[in-house]
Amino acid sequence: xxxxxxxxxxxxxxxxxxxxxxxxxxxxxxxxxxxxxxxxxxxxxxxxxxxxxxxxxxxxxxxxxxxxxxxxxxxxxxxxxxxxxxxxxxxxxxxxxxxxxxxxxxxxxxxxxxxxxxxxxxxxxxxxxxxxxxxxxxxxxxxxxxxxxxxxxxxxxxxxxxxxxxxxxxxxxxxxxxxxxxxxxxxxxxxxxxxxxxxxxxxxxxxxxxxxxxxxxxxxxxxxxxxxxxxxxxxxxxxxxxxxxxxxxxxxxxxxxxxxxxxxxxxxxxxxxxxxxxxxxxxxxxxxxxxxxxxxxxxxxxxxxxxxxxxxxxxxxxxxxxxxxxxxxxxxxxxxxxxxxxxxxxxxxxxxxxxxxxxxxxxxxxxxxxxxxxxxxxxxxxxxxxxxxxxxxxxxxxxxxxxxxxxxxxxxxxxx
Amino acid sequence: xxxxxxxxxxxxxxxxxxxxxxxxxxxxxxxxxxxxxxxxxxxxxxxxxxxxxxxxxxxxxxxxxxxxxxxxxxxxxxxxxxxxxxxxxxxxxxxxxxxxxxxxxxxxxxxxxxxxxxxxxxxxxxxxxxxxxxxxxxxxxxxxxxxxxxxxxxxxxxxxxxxxxxxxxxxxxxxxxxxxxxxxxxxxxxxxxxxxxxxxxxxxxxxxxxxxxxxxxxxxxxxxxxxxxxxxxxxxxxxxxxxxxxxxxxxxxxxxxxxxxxxxxxxxxxxxxxxxxxxxxxxxxxxxxxxxxxxxxxxxxxxxxxxx
Numbered sequence: 001x002x003x004x005x006x007x008x009x010x011x012x013x014x015x016x017x018x019x020x021x022x023x024x025x026x027x028x029x030x031x032x033x034x035x036x037x038x039x040x041x042x043x044x045x046x047x048x049x050x051x052x053x054x055x056x057x058x059x060x061x062x063x064x065x066x067x068x069x070x071x072x073x074x075x076x077x078x079x080x081x082x083x084x085x086x087x088x089x090x091x092x093x094x095x096x097x098x099x100x101x102x103x104x105x106x107x108x109x110x111x112x113x114x115x116x117x118x119x120x121x122x123x124x125x126x127x128x129x130x131x132x133x134x135x136x137x138x139x140x141x142x143x144x145x146x147x148x149x150x151x152x153x154x155x156x157x158x159x160x161x162x163x164x165x166x167x168x169x170x171x172x173x174x175x176x177x178x179x180x181x182x183x184x185x186x187x188x189x190x191x192x193x194x195x196x197x198x199x200x201x202x203x204x205x206x207x208x209x210x211x212x213x214x215x216x217x218x219x220x221x222x223x224x225x226x227x228x229x230x231x232x233x234x235x236x237x238x239x240x241x242x243x244x245x246x247x248x249x250x251x252x253x254x255x256x257x258x259x260x261x262x263x264x265x266x267x268x269x270x271x272x273x274x275x276x277x278x279x280x281x282x283x284x285x286x287x288x289x290x291x292x293x294x295x296x297x298x299x300x301x302x303x304x305x306x307x308x309x310x311x312x313x314x315x316x317x318x319x320x321x322x323x324x325x326x327x328x329x330x331x332x333x334x335x336x337x338x339x340x341x342x343x344x345x346x347x348x349x350x351x352x353x354x355x356x357x358x359x360x361x362x363x364x365x366x367x368x369x370x371x372x373x374x375x376x377x378x379x380x381x382x383x384x385x386x387x388x389x390x391x392x393x394x395x396x397x398x399x400x401x402x403x404x405x406x407x408x409x410x411x412x413x414x415x416x
Numbered sequence: 417x418x419x420x421x422x423x424x425x426x427x428x429x430x431x432x433x434x435x436x437x438x439x440x441x442x443x444x445x446x447x448x449x450x451x452x453x454x455x456x457x458x459x460x461x462x463x464x465x466x467x468x469x470x471x472x473x474x475x476x477x478x479x480x481x482x483x484x485x486x487x488x489x490x491x492x493x494x495x496x497x498x499x500x501x502x503x504x505x506x507x508x509x510x511x512x513x514x515x516x517x518x519x520x521x522x523x524x525x526x527x528x529x530x531x532x533x534x535x536x537x538x539x540x541x542x543x544x545x546x547x548x549x550x551x552x553x554x555x556x557x558x559x560x561x562x563x564x565x566x567x568x569x570x571x572x573x574x575x576x577x578x579x580x581x582x583x584x585x586x587x588x589x590x591x592x593x594x595x596x597x598x599x600x601x602x603x604x605x606x607x608x609x610x611x612x613x614x615x616x617x618x619x620x621x622x623x624x625x626x627x628x629x630x631x632x633x634x635x636x637x638x639x640x641x642x643x644x645x646x647x648x649x650x651x652x653x654x655x656x657x658x659x660x661x662x663x664x665x666x667x668x669x670x671x672x673x674x675x676x677x678x679x680x681x682x683x684x685x686x687x688x689x690x691x692x693x694x695x696x697x698x699x700x701x702x703x704x705x706x707x708x709x710x711x712x713x714x715x716x717x718x719x720x721x722x723x724x
Binding site for chain 2: 047048049050052054055056057059060114117118119120121122123124126127132133134135138139140141142145202203204205280283351352354355356357358359
């Protein structure tokens with residue numbers, strides 16, 4: 001067992017570093033961006049968060065915006081697991097490993113974004129149970145730490161289990177790991193619900209303090225996440241030996257469409273509730289859409305995002321257009337970008353404007369923030385690429401222990 | 417709040433593990449011991465790194481922590497500061513009432529607060545925000561935060577000072593992921609500046625915008641450092657942590673009033689013990705018609721406002 005385990009990790013490491021010129025170019029490009037991000041972050045560590053655009057008035061910004069968006073992407077892996085294991089769609093199983101890898105990469109990015117947002121990242125051990133003082137179950141942030149790290153461990157274990165069995169030339173038995181699949185489905189929904197609660201439980205911020213926030217989070221996640229997955233699946237189909245069936249893309253396209261329709265409906269519900277009889281609780285949403293007392297930096301982004309989502313929902317809802325690969329892909333990109341704006345900056349920042357004391361202070365990310373953010377996204381791409389690079393050949397039984405052993409034996413023979 | 421988990425054995429075990437980690441980070445056991453004897457900035461940093469939560473420290477550990485604070489202030493400012501650790505007095509619950517008929521918006525409280533509490537001057541951190549509003553409506557969303565102080569009081573306007581309300585039911589305490597902020601028995605909501613990880617969830621959850629964050633290392637001219645400090649109050653803060661009004665814990669626990677109350681030229685602020693039936697603040701609460709900000713949220717602020 002121990003030797004098998006050792007062989008497995010050795011094979012994985014070798015596989016991660018083996019590749020043609022294109023692979024190396026791709027990896028070094030993203031690594032360079034990670035390094036640039038790290039340089040920007042070291043400046044922030046040295047001087048403090050003053051190098052960001054944040055203030056006492058707008059105390060969360062671009063980092064937490066990206067974090068919120070990516071929790072949705074992580075949760076969306078459930079849309080591949082659900083059909084594969086609950087509705088027994090075997091064609092989805094090939095896509096499963098892609099979805100799980102994406103979830104892991106997204107959680108890595110989430111944890112990175114939260115960490116760079118901390119004023120004292122060196123003291124993060126204060127959140128560890130036993131050693132530190134995790135304020136569980138009172139603090140929603142404590143819940144978020146628990147569900148996010150749990151989700152990461154669960155997904156890594158699932159990937160590891162499936163690949164490790166395949167590596168030994170066997171097929172994993174569904175009934176043995178079905179409980180983990182079931183748990184990961186519930187868990188995926190929980191990570192996004194808890195992240196919504198992180199905002200919605202704050203009575204200090206009327207903009208967030210609404211029960212519709214969690215459903216909105218889930219709807220937007222199940223639109224933007226699968227949009228990501230569809231685009232990645234197409235790339236994988238053309239670049240790797242893994243072939244995911246046309247039916248998978250079709251069904252996921254349907255998921256994006258319905259989720260987007262629900263999401264837009266929920267935005268409409270919010271707008272009606274806030275503006276039918278406008279109170280001061282609508283100040284933030286007014287700032288977001290129309291500007292408040294003469295300022296409105298976010299307006300252009302909000303309307304751009306609304307336009308993108310509206311175009312996308314029309315294209316996706318018309319069957320003929322959705323069936324057309326070009327139109328569908330364009331719509332998916334619009335969904336991804338539109339929701340990234342709307343759920344990131346458009347959700348986090350207006351919560352702070354105006355402040356509970358009625359002050360208006362605007363926010364825009366600084367250069368350092370942009371570079372650090374770019375670095376973390378690049379890190380996510382790297383993690384995802386490596387996971388995919390390793391898991392596809394193992395999944396397809398192209399990389400197996402037996403073959404490796406025979407190879408090394410024949411090599412040894414040649415030498416003697 | 418009592419936790420029996422921290423018996424001696426676990427403390428020893430955990431302490432041992434931390435010390436092991438410490439020696440690894442510190443670059444070898446002997447080096448770490450030598451440095452600890454010299455008490456330089458690096459050894460103090462590592463000791464601080466492994467420092468426990470304020471409420472979990474033994475009296476000896478707390479003494480050492482306070483010595484480190486004194487040494488750090490000496491290094492940073494060349495000033496000998498005193499750090500007290502006066503505990504809450506039984507039968508005392510502090511509260512404040514502000515007479516907004518008397519407040520003229522001169523902001524003397526803001527200045528006195530900055531000087532007393534060693535707040536960063538650059539970048540500027542102020543616990544008190546005095547807002548100017550039009551007569552006839554109490555509407556924070558249309559208040560002016562940056563009115564010119566030379567011309568006050570302006571006709572047709574009134575002034576409302578805001579700061580941490582020392583809520584009896586504080587959302588910031590509930591939200592803090594590391595229990596780095598809590599409500600003391602005498603009512604102040606305080607922060608352990610060495611335990612805060614700087615996530616700023618408390619800033620997001622405060623309905624009164626009562627909290628501030630050290631976006632950089634606090635910039636205080638050395639000759640303006642107030643040397644009389646309290647561990648949970650105005651001692652110098654590191655960068656990257658939250659801070660707030662503590663009702664001048666370093667003064668009030670010694671029986672004095674808050675700096676803002678003392679500085680107000682019109683006597684608009686009344687500070688005292690809510691549990692003492694003969695205190696002035698109790699008389700105000702009984703005789704005047706008072707209100708609190710955002711009372712509908714159920715945060716139970718301990719700052720009341722009233723008119724003459």
